[in-house]
Amino acid sequence: MKITICGSIAFQDEVLSVKEKLEKLRHEVKVWPSEVKDEKGQLISVQEYYKIRKIAANDEKWVWDRKAEGVLKHFDKVAWSDAILVANYDKNDVKGYIGGNTLMEMGLAFFLKKKIYLLNEIPELSYKEEILGVRPIVLGGDLSKITN
Amino acid sequence: MKIFICGSMHFAKEMLEAQKKLKEFGHIVEVPCDTRLFIDKPDMTTDNHEEDSKHCIDNDIIRKSFNSIAENDAILVLNYPKDGVNGYIGASGLMEIGLAYFLKKKIFLLYSPPPVKETKYSHEIFIMQPVILNGDLSLIS
Numbered sequence: 001m002k003i004t005i006c007g008s009i010a011f012q013d014e015v016l017s018v019k020e021k022l023e024k025l026r027h028e029v030k031v032w033p034s035e036v037k038d039e040k041g042q043l044i045s046v047q048e049y050y051k052i053r054k055i056a057a058n059d060e061k062w063v064w065d066r067k068a069e070g071v072l073k074h075f076d077k078v079a080w081s082d083a084i085l086v087a088n089y090d091k092n093d094v095k096g097y098i099g100g101n102t103l104m105e106m107g108l109a110f111f112l113k114k115k116i117y118l119l120n121e122i123p124e125l126s127y128k129e130e131i132l133g134v135r136p137i138v139l140g141g142d143l144s145k146i147t148n
Numbered sequence: 149m150k151i152f153i154c155g156s157m158h159f160a161k162e163m164l165e166a167q168k169k170l171k172e173f174g175h176i177v178e179v180p181c182d183t184r185l186f187i188d189k190p191d192m193t194t195d196n197h198e199e200d201s202k203h204c205i206d207n208d209i210i211r212k213s214f215n216s217i218a219e220n221d222a223i224l225v226l227n228y229p230k231d232g233v234n235g236y237i238g239a240s241g242l243m244e245i246g247l248a249y250f251l252k253k254k255i256f257l258l259y260s261p262p263p264v265k266e267t268k269y270s271h272e273i274f275i276m277q278p279v280i281l282n283g284d285l286s287l288i289s
Contacts, residue, residue: 107242128201
């Protein structure tokens with residue numbers, strides 16, 4: 001199955017490990033790029049970029065331009081896939097956190113009739129009902145539950 | 149222009165008012181399929197999350213709204229102040245804006261989205277390049 005992993009780049013290492021496991025299970029997997037261009041056009045790791053973005057001001061144009069490019073490219077990856085896997089690890093004191101960007105990707109996947117898998121439990125967030133509304137399949141951490 | 153009105157169903161009455169105004173400007177305007185239901189049953193509220201979730205799932209509300217976005221040229225998000233947040237846009241509105249962007253529809257917001265300090269995903273909303281009307285529906289063209 002063609003799978004696009006969605007989630008926060010804060011979990012880059014975990015996501016790459018999940019990608020590897022899915023590939024061993026014979027899935028074709030896309031994630032976000034591991035590097036992005038900084039202000040001077042030099043490649044930096046997404047972890048480094050994430051650190052910069054976390055403290056960036058609203059007028060740091062290049063930072064938000066990169067985010068915009070990433071969001072839009074990832075939409076195309078969702079469209080390419082048969083299913084998305086939301087890598088929803090604990091974040092901001094929320095178990096199985098899902099952020100706004102990922103929620104948009106889940107909405108798009110739902111519209112395009114893709115399967116939506118959540119790696120971990122559905123988070124207790126103000127928008128839990130919207131998450132439930134796109135009918136995700138909760139894996140409880142077990143990737144072998146992903147089936148054609 | 150064919151316009152689909154989105155936003156919290158807390159503003160169902162305002163949706164019908166905006167529909168009427170936009171029709172007067174010559175637009176073809178669709179509102180969410182459950183707009184009339186929210187007006188006719190004042191005890192129905194989006195604040196009762198469990199009841200609202202059941203309503204949305206039982207009636208496939210999210211998919212119906214998404215299909216309406218696909219069938220129109222533009223979306224208009226009625227983001228009136230709610231819960232003390234100016235320019236409130238809920239999670240459904242966020243998903244609708246994302247889909248409209250992917251489908252290359254025009255995105256109109258009645259007001260500016262909330263500041264990022266209050267609503268973190270306002271960054272994502274700005275990325276979708278909405279046209280902000282500052283309350284003036286006549287700016288839709």
